[in-house]
Amino acid sequence: MALAESPQPLLQVRDLKVHFPLRGAHKDATVKAVDGISFDVPAGRTVAIVGESGCGKSTTAYAVLGLEKPTSGQVLFDGRDITHLRGRDRQALASEMQIVFQDPSAALDPKMTIGDSVAEPLAIAGRPRQERRRRVAELLDRVGLSQTFAARLPNALSGGQRQRVVIARALALSPRLLVLDEPVSALDVSIRSQILNLLLELQRDLGLTYLFISHDLSVVRHIADDALVLYLGTIAERGPVDALFEAPRHPYTQALLSAIPLPDPARQRRRERIVLKGELPSALDPPVGCPFIGRCPISIDRCARVRPPLVPCPTGTEAACHVRAPADGGVVGL
Ligand SMILES: Nc1ncnc2c1ncn2[C@@H]1O[C@H](COP(=O)(O)OP(=O)(O)OP(=O)(O)O)[C@@H](O)[C@H]1O
Numbered sequence: 135m136a137l138a139e140s141p142q143p144l145l146q147v148r149d150l151k152v153h154f155p156l157r158g159a160h161k162d163a164t165v166k167a168v169d170g171i172s173f174d175v176p177a178g179r180t181v182a183i184v185g186e187s188g189c190g191k192s193t194t195a196y197a198v199l200g201l202e203k204p205t206s207g208q209v210l211f212d213g214r215d216i217t218h219l220r221g222r223d224r225q226a227l228a229s230e231m232q233i234v235f236q237d238p239s240a241a242l243d244p245k246m247t248i249g250d251s252v253a254e255p256l257a258i259a260g261r262p263r264q265e266r267r268r269r270v271a272e273l274l275d276r277v278g279l280s281q282t283f284a285a286r287l288p289n290a291l292s293g294g295q296r297q298r299v300v301i302a303r304a305l306a307l308s309p310r311l312l313v314l315d316e317p318v319s320a321l322d323v324s325i326r327s328q329i330l331n332l333l334l335e336l337q338r339d340l341g342l343t344y345l346f347i348s349h350d351l352s353v354v355r356h357i358a359d360d361a362l363v364l365y366l367g368t369i370a371e372r373g374p375v376d377a378l379f380e381a382p383r384h385p386y387t388q389a390l391l392s393a394i395p396l397p398d399p400a401r402q403r404r405r406e407r408i409v410l411k412g413e414l415p416s417a418l419d420p421p422v423g424c425p426f427i428g429r430c431p432i433s434i435d436r437c438a439r440v441r442p443p444l445v446p447c448p449t450g451t452e453a454a455c456h457v458r459a460p461a462d463g464g465v466v467g468l
C-alpha cells in the first residue's frame with residue numbers, strides 16, 4: 135500500500151514514543167502521548183493524522199520537527215536519522231521542513247508588516263535584502279495575494295488571508311516537507327476549501343510533501359492520499375483514504391466515519407450511526423491491552439490482556455483489532 139510502497143519515503147517514523155513524566159502529586163505517573171507509532175510519508179504525497187482531541191497528533195508533529203524530544207524511536211528525513219539533531223544542525227533543517235499552525239493570528243507578529251513576516255525566515259538565513267524583496271513578491275503571488283499586502287499589518291487581513299501569509303512564510307526557504315497542524319480548523323467554513331485547494335495547487339506545482347493533521351475527516355478525504363487514525367497515542371487503523379472511507383475495519387474508524395453525512399441519502403439511511411461511549415480516556419494510564427477497550431462495543435476477553443498489532447486487512451487498510459483484523463488470520467468478524 136502507498137504508506138510503505140516508496141523505496142525511500144521522504145519521512146520515516148519508526149516506533150516513536152513521546153512520554154511526559156509528570157511532576158507534583160502525580161510524581162511517578164507518565165502521560166503516554168505517543169506510544170509506539172510507525173509510518174512513512176512518500177515524497178510528493180499527503181499523509182494525514184486524524185483522531186480526537188488529545189490522541190497525540192500534535193505531539194507526533196512536534197517530535198518530527200524536533201520541537202518535542204522523543205522518548206524513543208526514530209525519525210528519518212530523506213534517509214537521514216534526524217531524531218536527536220539539535221542546535222545548528224536542526225536549524226539547517228528549516229530549509230527542508232516547516233510547520234503551519236492552526237491559528238494564523240497567533241502565528242503572525244501584529245506589529246510586523248506582512249512583507250517583513252514573509253521575509254523573516256530569509257533574513258534569519260542571511261539572504262540579501264534585494265533577494266528577500268524579490269522572493270516576498272513571488273511568494274505573495276504564489277498564495278494568491280496581491281503585492282499591496284506586503285505593506286499591511288496582520289489586523290488588516292481576514293483569517294483566510296492571514297493563513298495564506300503563514301503558508302507563504304513557511305514556503306520562503308523552499309522546504310520539501312510541510313507539517314500542517316489543523317491548518318483550516320480556525321477558519322470560516324466558507325474559506326476552508328479555498329485554503330485546501332491552495333495547498334493542493336502548491337503541492338502539484340512545487341512537488342511538496344505534506345504531513346496533514348486534522349480532526350475533521352471530510353477535510354482529510356479532500357486532501358490526503360493516506361491517513362493514520364490515532365487513538366491514545368497508537369495507530370488504530372491506517373491506509374489509503376479511499377479504503378479507509380469506503381471499508382473501515384476498526385470499530386473506532388467506523389464510529390468516526392459514521393458521524394459524517396453521506397452525499398447519497400439512500401446510503402445515509404442504510405448506514406448505522408455508531409455513537410462512541412464517553413470521551414477519549416486519559417493518556418496518563420492507558421489500558422494494558424487494546425487502548426480502545428473502554429469504548430468498544432465488540433470487545434472480547436483477549437482485548438483486555440493483549441495489545442492488538444496492526445494487521446493488513448483484505449479491504450486495503452491495516453487495523454489493530456483482535457476481532458476485525460485478527461493477527462492469526464482467523465475468521466474476521468463483521
Ligand atoms: N508537555 C506536556 N506534558 C504533559 N502532557 C502533555 C504535554 N503535551 C501534550 N500532553 C498530553 O499528551 C496528549 C496528546 O496531546 P496532543 O497535543 O498531541 O493531542 P492532539 O491530538 O494534538 O489534540 P488536539 O486535537 O486537541 O490538538 C494529551 O493527553 C495532552 O494532554
Ligand code: SF4
Nearest residue numbers: 424427430437455456
Ligand atoms: S481489539 Fe478488542 S477492544 Fe480493541 S477495537 Fe478490537 S474488539 Fe475492540
Ligand SMILES: [Mg+2]
Nearest residue numbers: 191192193315
Ligand atoms: Mg493538536
